[in-house]
Amino acid sequence: MKLALLTDLHANREAFEACLDHAHRCGATDYAILGDLVGYGADPAWVVDTVRALASRGAIVLKGNHDESAAEGPRPTMVEDARQVIAWTRAQLDAAQLAFLEALPLTVERAGCLFAHANTWAPADWEYVTSRHDAVRCLQATTARHVFIGHVHEPQLYHLAGTGKTGQFTPVSGVAIPVPAHRQWLVLPGSVGQPRDGNPAACWALYDSDSLNLSFHRVPYDQEAAAAKIRRAGLPERLAQRLIEGR
Template sequence: MRIALLADLHANREAVEACLKTVRKAGCDRIVLLGDIVGYGADPAWTVDTARALVEDGALAVFGNHDQAALRAPREDANSARRHSDAQAAIEWTRGQLDHAQRGFLGSLPAFIEDDDRLYVHANAWAPLDWGYIGNALAAAQSIAATSQRVTFCGHVHEPALYHSQPEGGARHFAPRPGVPVPLIASRRWVALPGSVGQPRDGNPAACCALYDTATDTFTTFRVAYDHLAAARKIIDAGLPQELARRLITGG
């Protein structure tokens, strides 16, 4: 089975369409959405409807922190004070863009999914709904220790990365090269991050996605060029913070 991995769509229609086209052309058998379907971008209703249609067609999807925030009334949003002002503005705007059915779909998403030897989760395995980041080898080792699954696929961190267990303990970071399959050696346990579809943050505006091939046990990342200028213009036209548009243009 060839599993397409799309994380952090962030209401970016142009990027989602480009990534779906790429993974379908690569011959994926299943699509997995790793959370944060909404937030930041100008097309939340479209991305939710697209995610719902994919799930109805057999895709898997998990809950992200921006999805959670968009469902909460302002008085119930305990994290609003800690959230960056631009992200908070996007959340408040997004709340007004979703109808009852769209909110219901987001609210129905599970915190994580275990599938064979794989764990799909937005942030991490040790506390899926506390939204801690796997931004270094120490956090990766903590996530590996918290699950019995051999491979954990997650989003939240907006840069592609791989971590694997070490015989002596801990974990080691590996930076995958786009388009180059990386064997996930069976004697190791892995954390695989495909990067963000809708808001990359590594200085490259191209969207991120990945493909995991269960037959060859390989993980391949992709960088997908898309019309990020059009997506940025939509953000400005919607009255959202200009910094969110700049991020799409610069990849940061």
């Protein structure tokens, strides 16, 4: 199985289309969408419908914090830009689309792998994995050998050996990395729809369960078009600029 890992789509049609096309050309046979289908971007309905179609063909799809807020209303801790976009997003989605987001699971386990949006120790609290300490906590909360999460908009890879030794890598696009099962691995593919590591190219990753190899990818897309849609929708200018700057 060649599993395409895509997360934090954030209603960015241009980025999502580019990543899906690249995944197809890389031979992806299966898909896992790790949450935050909506929020920040200007194409929530198209993105939700595209993910629904993938789900109907067997894709793993998880709920992110922005999906939860779109279905239920914004959380009190959301920053003002995000709250504004959630209010707009809710008005763009019909009852079936909102129900799809509401029904999504927080975690999925499959074939020795665990998938979550934010973390494994308390998925519903939406805490971030931003350090090696957080990564160890994430891996120690499960027996899965390969763990895939989103929420953090920068690609990272961590591992934990049986001896307790840990490692952290910032991956290079297109370079295959062996991820053997004698260690635990925590994979953060980075964001499709709103990268924040200074590189505006969209992020996704490919996991080969047969060879136990993992590759991270960066995909250029039309950021200007996606940003223009945000402006036309009357959403905060800062969200358009983030796509251009990748921050």
